[in-house]
Each structure stands twice: as structure tokens, then as C-alpha cells.
Amino acid sequence: MRYGIMRISFSKKTMLCGLLYIGLILSVVTIPTIVTFLYSLLFIGIVTVLNYNSILASDEDANSFFVALPIILSSFQNVYLGFGADRLNSVTLQVLLSISIAIITITVFLGIILNRFKSKEFSWLVLSILVIIIQSVILLIFFPTTLPAYLSSMRNILAPLLIFYFSIYGFKNINLQKFYKYMFIIILVVLIFGFIEYIYGNSLWTRLNIKKLWALKGLAIENRVVPGNWHSSELIGGKQLRRMVSTFADPVNLGSYLFAAFMLAWYKNKKLLQVLLLASFVLSVSKAAFLSMLVYIIIYTWVVDKNKILSIFGIIISTVLGLYFYNFSQVSSYGSINAHIDGFFSALSTPLHYPFGMGVGSVGVLASKLGSQTALSSEVLETGIGMIIAQLGFVGVIIYLIFFVKLSVIGKNINNKRDKILWFTLIYSFLANAFFNEVALSPNSCTLYFLILGLLYNKNKIRSTEFS
Secondary structure (H helix, E strand, C coil): EEEEEECCEEEEHHHHHHHHHHHHHHHHHHCHEEEEEEEHHHHHHHHHHHHHHHHHHHHHHHHHHHHHHHHHHHHHHHHHHCCCCCCCHHHHHHHHCHHHHHHHHHHHHHHCCCCCCCCCHHHHHHHHHCCCCCCHHHHHHHHCCCCHHEEEEEHHHHHHHHHHHHHHHCCCCHHHEEEEEECCCCCHHHHHHHHHHHHHHHHHHCCCCHHHHHHHHHCCCCCHHHHHHHHEEEEEECEEEECCCCHHCCCCHHHHHHHHHHHHHHHHHHHHHHHHHHHHHHHCCCCHHHHHHHHHHHHHHHHHHHHHHHHHHHHHHHHHHHHHHHHHHHHHEEEHHHHHHHHHHHCCHHHHHHHCCCCCCCCCCCHHHHHCCCHHCCCCCCCCCHHHHHHHHHHHHHHHHHHHHHHHHHCCCCCHHHHHHHHHHHHHHHHHHHHCCHHHHHHHHHHHHHHHHHHHHHCCCCCCCCCC
């Protein structure tokens, strides 16, 4: 049986998951936190089973929804969590924030343990994930940290690898047109809410309990009305600009997400949506989106021009724009750019002193906010790749190097130019941001990137993977 809403038909699995999601939201805003905690665990369990069974059953309609679900969860969670902030405690909140990556992780490990996700081509990826987990546990003995710092850092380190592996199987049998509809509806809602909250101002977020929610996350706002990064670090016209944050309630996560959304809109020739997304780049004052656009210019000109003459202009234009922005930032910024750059370069020397790293949860802004004493004194800040280098040492460097080299090799086998542009732009824009931005590794920022890569991998049928 199928039910149609806005030209999208819903399978019974999708309807059940949707009802469970509505129940999750209601539990957050209406019932005691212990019940919400138990319901969240139940939600993770049931949805994981539905997701896993849909993949094995090659249920195209259900798979279209389940690969979109992580985007739904990450896009809107801060809105309903704000409504329920007065009822929640920090433990329940962390579970709610981890639902998306928990479903992905358990689905992946179910497939691996039960030997239903079989692919010799990606055995290296499974091994990489296991090595990181084992190494991180061993390092805890020598470099203890708080449990929230460890789990949050581990989530970010594994997110790109897990999401890509999940997407390989999630997109194997899928109704692509339905997936695109889900994505564009979500993107539109995020944009509309973003424009509204930008115009309405901070009073909206006061009503949404943003201070209480951030305090529960361990990110106390203190004397401010909203988080400090909601205003640009650069002075424009002599003052800091309020940044669009939309449903993400965070301009950094939002900027990374918006660029991946822009690339999907470009890929499907959604002209109006591209214009709206470009406007949102400006309103969010997103350095991540700006840097990613420079990467896009280089990749686009390189792929479309056989003689590579146009690509030279693309490289020159991107370099000039990048240098101009860097110089502008040096003059008008409070030091945000330098903090990102210095954090990365500080990480480079860490493996010389700690070849196997300083332990997961011991380095980075997130770890410092979640109780890690080592992170408080570390100079490795505001850098995703730097965080991996410092926490996992040479092992982390090798694993991530292999991961992106393998992805680049796969991309070379894509014949369709549009697919190839999308593939390489997503890979290298993610990397460019991850070098100088710790938040780039967050599932809220990177999920759409690696889901689209899984989509492209299956669409081009570069190599087949099999279920037993």
C-alpha cells in the first residue's frame, strides 16, 4: 500500500518511521526526560531494524526515505530540542543528538557482523574503522578523558567513513527521484526557516531556549543572548554581521550543509534553488561555503576543459579570490582565520612526540568543551584533520590518506562529466574545510556529502557490491 503526499508515495515502513519520529518530537517537548531517554533508544532500535531490512529486501521506496532520514534528523533536531530543553538532561540530550549516527553505525555493523554487506572492494574501509576503534580504546588507558569528549570525538572521526560505507548499501536499490524530492523539500524548509529567523532576529531563539540548550550541550553562552559564532568574526561596514543559522542553530554546520545542498541543486539543474542557496551563503557569512565554491571553480574548469586552458584561469581566479579574502580577514577579523590555520600547523608536529596520537577526546574545541583537561591546554584547535593527526598519530594520517586516495581513484573511473564534477567537488571541498575546521567532521556538516558520494558510486556502477 502507498500513501501520497505532495506527489510522494509512502510505504508502510516509511509511514511507521514517520510516526515514530513524530512520537520522538512529542516525547522531547511533553514528557519526563527518563521516558524520552528510553523512547530514543527504542526509536534507534526499531528504525535500525526497518532500515537494515529495507536494504536487504531491496525496498526502493523505503530505502529512499531511510537514506534521507539522517538529513532530516540533523537538519531539524535543534528546533525541537530547544522546545524541550527545560525537560531534558545532558545524558538524554547526547542520545538525541546521536540518533542519526547511531542508526548508521548499527546498520553498518549489523551488515558486517551478519555477513550481509559483502564487498571485497571496501574491506579496507571496514578494517580502517575497526583499527580506529581498537586504537582509541587502547589509547584511553594512557590518555584518559571524559566519556562525552571521547564519544563526541570518536563520532566525528568515524562519521565520514561510516556514512560513506552506509551509503554504498543504502543507495544500491533506491528510487532516486523520490530521494531527490525528499532532499529538495528538506533544503527548501531549511532555507525558508533560515530567511524567517534571520529577519525575525534573536528573540525567536530566546523563545526556543537556545541558552538552555547550549548549556546542556556543554557550550554555555554565558552573558550573550545567542552563541558568539552567530556573528561574523570579520567587521563589515564597521560591525559584526548577524549570521543566518536556520534550523541548524549553527552557522558553521549550516554553511557546510548549504554547499552540499547547492551542489545537489546544481547537479539536478534547480536554478531557483541555486540562487536561494547562494543568497544563504552570503547571509550565513560562511567561510566554508566560500572556500568550497573556490574548489568547485577549479574542479569544474578542470573537468570540462580537455586542453586545461580554462582550468588555468579557474585556478588563477580561485587563488586570487582566496588571497583577497585572506587579506581582508587579516585586516577586519578578530583572528578566526589565523586560529584555524595555526591549529592545523600545530597538529603536524604532534606525531613526532606521540606517534600513535594523544588519544581520542584529548584534543580539539569539542573535547575541551566536554571536560578534557588535555584539550584545554592544547594548541590544536579549529581543525578537523589536525584533530585526527593529534589524536590518532600516524595511524590516523595513513587511514584518512588511504580513504581519500581511494575515493579519488574511484572518481577517475566516472565517465559522466557532471557526475565527476560533483564527485571531486564534494571530496575536495570537504577536505579543504576539514583542514581548517573541526566542525567539518561533524555528522551535521558532512552527512550530505558522503551520502551523495554513495549515490554517485551506485549510479555509475563503478564496481558491483553483492549481498549474500
